[in-house]
Amino acid sequence: MFADGPVKLAGGMTVCLAALCEDGRTVVVASDRMVTFGGILEFEHTVPKMTPTTSLAMVMVAGDTLLGTELAQTVATQVRGTTPSIHTVAVALGQAFQAIRRREMEVEILLPRALDLNSYYGAHASLNGQIVVGLDHSLTQFSLGVELLLGGVDEDGAHIYSISNPNQVRCHDIIGHGAVGSGAIHALQSMIGFRHDSTARLGETVFRAYASKRRSEAAPGVGRDTDLAIVSEHGIRRLSNDELQHMSSILDEHQASTTDALEAKLAALSFSEGGGPPRRDPT
Secondary structure (H helix, E strand, O other): OOOOOOOOOOOOOOOEEEEEEOOOOEEEEEEOOEEEEOOOEEEEOOOOOEEEEEOOEEEEEEEEHHHHHHHHHHHHHHHOOOOOOHHHHHHHHHHHHHHHHHHHHHHHHHHHHOOOHHHHHHOHHHOOHHHHHHHHHHHHHOOOOEEEEEEEEEOOEEEEEEEEOOOEEEEOOOOOEEEEOOOHHHHHHHHHHOOOOOOOOHHHHHHHHHHHHHHHOOOOOOOOOOEEEEEEOOEEEEOOHHHHHHHHHHHHHHHHHHHHHHHHHHHOEEOOOOOOOOEEOOO
16 A cells, blocks of 8 residues: 555575584584575576675675675675674674665655655655655665675674664574575574584584575575585685585485485384274384
């Protein structure tokens, strides 16, 4: 009823995942390469959508790639030459998110009426009531169409933060993992299935993050290409194509062996017609 201007989806058709490990001293981050442009066009890009904000922090973007990258680069410029805490970086991302959301809101909703937010709120009393209701609805419901996931390390250890509309900055440390994008539910369910927490070893966390990203490909708009990086006190280490291929082989073998074992157990079951409990086939 009150829709005004382009409709943007919250989040985006993609997946970004982060998981703590090594007793909370390291964070593993993973994403696909599906890029959303203008809220409509989607394609797999050759460039990873992970942006280092510091030498010990990585931001991943779900949703509008241009706006998300602008956010990440803005904060990277602000903190360059300093050693901020990950919380400080997260707050800066939230502030940049709010500023860009305000800018885009004015451009898409108010500028066509020769208004900005200051002039709009200053002219409330003189505007038609129905116009005010419609504009207020459009402004409060406006989504930037971007979610950010931050993983990094500071002197207190590794941390995960998400930043989403309208300016929600949330810490995921207590859970030990977090995800954004259309594949987030699939990725989180996978990590929950692994019973993952921050005490996990690095190797098993890399496998779980990779497997969870692969499982999230069942969601609409999640790309098949994968980027994965390890952020520790020593810096950011991106996995090579050979290492990712090795992870793929391990996952395929794991899934095949699990399927074979399950089929063998099911084949050994015999169900009586009387509805009693299943009996194992003695053979």
